């Protein structure tokens with residue numbers, strides 16, 4: 001579900017080559033791989049470190065046993081995953097996809113810090129919208145564990161500079 005919308009705005013080298021008829025369909029980064037959809041969003045050497053961090057993060061939550069590209073890219077979860085866990089995962093994935101999209105065509109690795117910051121952004125927005133809509137319990141269920149792990153991942157200086165503190169406990 002996520003990739004369908006991002007696809008429209010982030011054309012892969014393979015599609016660009018077809019549109020421009022240029023014949024050059026390699027990855028932006030100058031390596032020789034074909035820049036397919038799966039390559040650019042998942043396989044590329046530059047995005048793999050981010051997915052590795054995502055995977056380590058999800059292992060702490062103990063939700064998915066195996067990170068298959070179909071989960072973040074197509075929203076296809078293994079059947080035994082409860083809906084609440086899917087929600088949590090999709091927040092983590094949306095933040096990662098957003099960061100990858102942002103550095104599209106740039107020869108750099110999307111960083112773990114950027115991804116964590118993006119998750120924190122979503123967290124803050126959802127907090128205020130939950131307060132406004134009287135859905136705090138729902139917010140709590142969704143973010144309690146995520147929040148603890150995120151705050152655990154960032155350094156003290158990051159916390160300070162981004163003013164990151166728990167909105168749930170107040171610390």
Ligand SMILES: [Zn+2]
Pocket residue numbers: 027028029031033039040043044045046
């Ligand atoms: Zn590549």
